[in-house]
Amino acid sequence: xxxxxxxxxxxxxxxxxxxxxxxxxxxxxxxxxxxxxxxxxxxxxxxxxxxxxxxxxxxxxxxxxxxxxxxxxxxxxxxxxxxxxxxxxxxxxxxxxxxxxxxxxxxxxxxxxxxxxxxxxxxxxxxxxxxxxxxxxxxxxxxxxxxxxxxxxxxxxxxxxxxxxxxxxxxxxxxxxxxxxxxxxxxxxxxxxxxxxxxxxxxxxxxxxxxxxxxxxxxxxxxxxxxxxxxxxxxxxxxxxxxxxxxxxxxxxxxxxxxxxxxxxxxxxxxxxxxxxxxxxxxxxxxxxxxxxxxxxxxxxxxxxxxxxxxxxxxxxxxxxxxxxxxxxxxxxxxxxxxxxxxxxxxxxxxxxxxxxxxxxxxxxxxxxxxxxxxxxxxxxxxxxxxxxxxxxxxxxxxxxxxxxxxxxxxxxxxxxxxxxxxxxxxxxxxxxxxxxxxxxxxxxxxxxxxxxxxxxxxxxxxxxxxxxxxxxxxxxxxxxxxxxxxxxxxxxxxxxxxxxxxxxxxxxxxxxxxxxxxxxxxxxxxxxxxxxxxx
Amino acid sequence: xxxxxxxxxxxxxxxxxxxxxxxxxxxxxxxxxxxxxxxxxxxxxxxxxxxxxxxxxxxxxxxxxxxxxxxxxxxxxxxxxxxxxxxxxxxxxxxxxxxxxxxxxxxxxxxxxxxxxxxxxxxxxxxxxxxxxxxxxxxxxxxxxxxxxxxxxxxxxxxxxxxxxxxxxxxxxxxxxxxxxxxxxxxxxxxxxxxxxxxxxxxxxxxxxxxxxxxxxxxxxxxxxxxxxxxxxxxxxxxxxxxxxxxxxxxxxxxxxxxxxxxxxxxxxxxxxxxxxxxxxxxxxxxxxxxxxxxxxx
Numbered sequence: 001x002x003x004x005x006x007x008x009x010x011x012x013x014x015x016x017x018x019x020x021x022x023x024x025x026x027x028x029x030x031x032x033x034x035x036x037x038x039x040x041x042x043x044x045x046x047x048x049x050x051x052x053x054x055x056x057x058x059x060x061x062x063x064x065x066x067x068x069x070x071x072x073x074x075x076x077x078x079x080x081x082x083x084x085x086x087x088x089x090x091x092x093x094x095x096x097x098x099x100x101x102x103x104x105x106x107x108x109x110x111x112x113x114x115x116x117x118x119x120x121x122x123x124x125x126x127x128x129x130x131x132x133x134x135x136x137x138x139x140x141x142x143x144x145x146x147x148x149x150x151x152x153x154x155x156x157x158x159x160x161x162x163x164x165x166x167x168x169x170x171x172x173x174x175x176x177x178x179x180x181x182x183x184x185x186x187x188x189x190x191x192x193x194x195x196x197x198x199x200x201x202x203x204x205x206x207x208x209x210x211x212x213x214x215x216x217x218x219x220x221x222x223x224x225x226x227x228x229x230x231x232x233x234x235x236x237x238x239x240x241x242x243x244x245x246x247x248x249x250x251x252x253x254x255x256x257x258x259x260x261x262x263x264x265x266x267x268x269x270x271x272x273x274x275x276x277x278x279x280x281x282x283x284x285x286x287x288x289x290x291x292x293x294x295x296x297x298x299x300x301x302x303x304x305x306x307x308x309x310x311x312x313x314x315x316x317x318x319x320x321x322x323x324x325x326x327x328x329x330x331x332x333x334x335x336x337x338x339x340x341x342x343x344x345x346x347x348x349x350x351x352x353x354x355x356x357x358x359x360x361x362x363x364x365x366x367x368x369x370x371x372x373x374x375x376x377x378x379x380x381x382x383x384x385x386x387x388x389x390x391x392x393x394x395x396x397x398x399x400x401x402x403x404x405x406x407x408x409x410x411x412x413x414x415x416x417x418x419x420x421x422x423x424x425x426x427x428x429x430x431x432x433x434x435x436x437x438x439x440x441x442x443x444x445x446x447x448x449x450x451x452x453x454x455x456x457x458x459x460x461x462x463x464x465x466x467x468x469x470x471x472x473x474x475x476x477x478x479x480x481x482x483x484x485x486x487x488x489x490x491x492x493x494x495x496x497x498x499x500x501x502x503x504x505x506x507x508x509x510x511x512x513x514x515x516x517x518x519x520x521x522x523x524x525x526x527x528x529x530x531x532x533x534x535x536x
Numbered sequence: 537x538x539x540x541x542x543x544x545x546x547x548x549x550x551x552x553x554x555x556x557x558x559x560x561x562x563x564x565x566x567x568x569x570x571x572x573x574x575x576x577x578x579x580x581x582x583x584x585x586x587x588x589x590x591x592x593x594x595x596x597x598x599x600x601x602x603x604x605x606x607x608x609x610x611x612x613x614x615x616x617x618x619x620x621x622x623x624x625x626x627x628x629x630x631x632x633x634x635x636x637x638x639x640x641x642x643x644x645x646x647x648x649x650x651x652x653x654x655x656x657x658x659x660x661x662x663x664x665x666x667x668x669x670x671x672x673x674x675x676x677x678x679x680x681x682x683x684x685x686x687x688x689x690x691x692x693x694x695x696x697x698x699x700x701x702x703x704x705x706x707x708x709x710x711x712x713x714x715x716x717x718x719x720x721x722x723x724x725x726x727x728x729x730x731x732x733x734x735x736x737x738x739x740x741x742x743x744x745x746x747x748x749x750x751x752x753x754x755x756x757x758x759x760x761x762x763x764x765x766x767x768x769x770x771x772x773x774x775x776x777x778x779x780x781x782x783x784x785x786x787x788x789x790x791x792x793x794x795x796x797x798x799x800x801x802x803x804x805x806x807x808x809x810x811x812x813x814x815x816x817x818x819x820x821x822x823x824x825x826x827x828x829x830x831x832x833x834x
Contacts, residue, residue, distance in 0.1 A: 064694065142779075
């Protein structure tokens, strides 16, 4: 209540300090402007990375090579992964963090606005560098996004471009993560205690620590590749006394926490959407926080399950099998809590809830195949097959990507002040959900039947399911054009909404007008407002 | 079997999309892991099915609760939310401990099988397997027999970009080689797996063996094919190894012990003879005519 006059008072200031034209974006220090740029950037990379996936599915539509050379095919799988992970999913999370964290903790902006500008503007350079490698002699990197030596050392002129692009992405992520940690630790409104924070803030806080912990490890690993290639070191070259397997250990020490970096913020978003559309507080709030923290901790001690076939000692394989299986426990707790939140609720099915429900079912399927992959003897058969491809796409597409889309559909009315076309968004949901299953479910069959991953051509008995998968891929790809169109339409206009876009929504962001003022909370919200938002 | 029936019904949805091919020789029936022809591969298959059914069981319960909620607790049906239902210690303890018990129950047989897989003692025949860009080299260490194994010529011609050759017209397209690995049945065969240039991975699903071939490392793996299962078994490289990663298949020709002994004797004699005039000093190291020929070929 008391916040309303405060907003009115700050409103004039907003316009005074808002730069116009290109300066607003290039010199941006405002968390919403930077958040918007992150989201547009992520969406662009999603479509470029998606186009590469379409080339992959086109070539795999039938046996024989019809469209691309195998080397270019390998470039497509490599670049698709790098673009989707570092260009689409991670910047989308940072964009959502920028938009939402200050609003959700009762702050006017991110703690370090200029750092925020810097961390965003690194990205276009990083990806211009990476994408321009498609046009240099030898073509784009084709050794897989995991960059295993010695293969990656055979990369042509694009090799240093790959390494420096990774360095830039890493620097951007670390700076963004520092900003998130500092904002959450120092900018919370008085009364916004840690255990009152919304789960999106909690999951991002933990994600930010994971980023700060592991991005330097990746930077170290790729720097060693660089010196092996150009300066005569032999970190990973057996002939010089080095160890190619050591790279895999270092890479996956980064890589496994990275997997959780991609999914934890989705857990946070789902934990906000399900209570909203169940009209019931989140079940087991504290258990959810502890579960995320346990998953983050465990993510540091499971890395070698990505490399069971390299020939590790028996004891090491047993340890990594058991630690990996343990992850099922906190993950199970989360899924059970979400289900219990819906139990005896009052559910409605607006687009954010639809995406959250698809997340619940399909992410769980990815979790189940993950459990299967943890069993070392069975993993010997699954490793490096399409079963693995199906597994991680189930957790990344209907997991992370649907989480992002759920978040955008949840908060878009808040950002714009307009309700979007709910009918069209529902179409987007159904098309995406049906096609994502047509696309990825048959890949389980292909993997079990013996089709290795990362191959441009296959034996004829794999034809039928590959065709189905490709049809699903084309359908999924085309359906995604609805997403930017719905957003564009909503930005242009729509039914005006009040502070709350959704009947059951709780949280500080819903206490602000829609669209919110340029500097979100210029006066800290009162304890009563915070308590009203923290519904658990 | 139940799983077959269940998956087959799923596959029917796919058949409806367009193929009228006979069920038996169609790709639609390629749905599950092979049981294989070794004791280990069957144990792996059983583990795979056990964990699969455990997952199905959990899915039925959890998805059931979700679907129940979606159907019965809808606002449109006038459901009133019970906002006090936010915590229940008893239920939370159950759903934390029960998964732990299930996981331990799954880990025990997995660990037991793994211990068996890692037991590379008492092997009867040792073959060194070297992956290279792009093919395999097989070295019968005790018998002085060595040769290269490449994708067969028919597949190799058909796999060229826009070759105009229908892959369906090529027998065992991409899964055939010029010189398969030859081994005897009912023999514990040890493989010493290594890589010559980059990392490869030697995988034959029917044996339940997948081992990375890493430069500078010698990994051990073993298999023993059932006495009544001689035949040809096929696999592929399973680690991205460059441009032609998709084109370095593996074929293992499993023969009766007598046939194998005869083959080994003949091949050893052949290779000795061929090598004798050219490079007698290095014959033991495996530099044979067929090796040299293969080397020039690639």
